[in-house]
Amino acid sequence: MATPSAIISATKTKQQVSLLALCQALAMTTNTVLIGYALAADKAFATLPLAIRQLATMVTTIPASLLMQRIGRCGGFLTGTSIGLLGSGIAIYSLAIANFWIFTLAMALLGIANSFVGYYRFAAADIAEEAFRPQAISWVIAGGIIAALLGPWLATSSKDWFTGWFSNELYLGTLVAILGLYGLTTLLLLGLRVPTAVKGAVVEKARSLLTIARQPSFLVATLGSTISYGVMVFVMTATPLAMEAHSHSFDQTANVIQWHVFGMFGPSFLTGWLIKKLGLLNIITSGAILTLGCMAVNLTGTSFGHFSIALLLLGLGWNFMYVGSTTLLTETYRPSEKAKVQATHDFVVFSFVALVTFLSGRIFHRFNWEVLNHVSWPLVLAMLMVVLGLQQWRSRTRPAS
Secondary structure, rough: OOOHOOOOOHHHHHHHHHHHHHHHHHHHHOOOOEEEEEEEOHHOOOOOOHHHHHHHHHHHHHHHHHHHHHHHHHHHHHHHHHHHHHHHHHHHHHHOOOOOOHHHHHHHHHHHOOOOOOHHHHHHHHOOOOHHHHHHHHHHHOHHHHHHHHHHHHHHHOOOOOOOOOHHHHHHHHHHHHHHHHHHHHHHOOOOOOOOOOOOOOOOOOOOOHHOOHHHHHHHHHHHHHHHHHHHHHHHHHHHHHHOOOOOOOOHHHHHHHHHHHHOOOOHHHHHHHHHHHHHHHHHHHHHHHHHHHHHHHHHHOHHHHEEEEEHHHHHHHHHHHHHHHHOOOOOOOOOHHHHHHHHHHHHHHHHHHHHHHHHHHHHHHHHHHHHHHHHHHHHHHHHHHHHHHHHHHHOOOOOE
């Protein structure tokens, strides 16, 4: 049994998890920025800064986890926000002098800062006792609700802050706002307390990554996170293109995306509780079924109602599969192994997300909306079969009572 110094009280735990959820919300708000087009001398390079940012996040996911293993969660997160502050400052400078390549460098730094953000949910798992762990993870992911509300408002209100000062003043205010978000996150993180290993406790020898990866639970957790996140991004990215192709208005598209965001983050206040009541694998299974429902609706029609229902189901499916898979992953490693396991997991997930982000629009334009959905559902169905297989395996290997 863990000593009192190793476990934060229930009230303190909820306060710390809530702090992480707020940091997650602020971090996700910074991800709403879309800049580059006005600075690019060659408009063919307009999306280069965002691509570089995504690549930097993917490449530094593993180093970020290993760094936190050495200096702790708090030190790692503060390193991330410090890089974010530096990147925001350089981005502001690049806009002031209208230098596209300096701006691209700034986006790379912001991508590195973003690589630390994915570990907020794992820090919540470190803080929480086992019984509260699913709720802790889902609470942090629920921070996306705040970001969904704060991001658009901040982007709209900040765009006129520096009107008449610089030629790129439309974007300068947004970046100043992001600089402020990183500063606020830094202040919040100063109050974060993530417990470390108990002094004097026996440290189990770390197993090899290959040994850990052979566990059925690890395979299901990684596949669940990868498929849920990848398919969600794949379909969601193409949805505005499909709605435009079927003559839906911008306001209708925005409304559909709002329903999708609600589906993604709204259930997070209940997902952890549902995991306790219904079982972890049952929640992942439900997420896969909801996601398959999204594809089914998409393939039966292209009305506003079809898009609305489908994207809501997509968001709900992502939430159940992603929160469930993250929780399942925490069962697969020892404390001495968590850095490399979490790093490997997130690297696989976000590498796949980067790939499908690139492919989504191209598949839609090369083929059509129906083909894109037909590409998606076999992946989800395969994931469902794997989860059901793990359930059967656990039922066979469970010790008799």
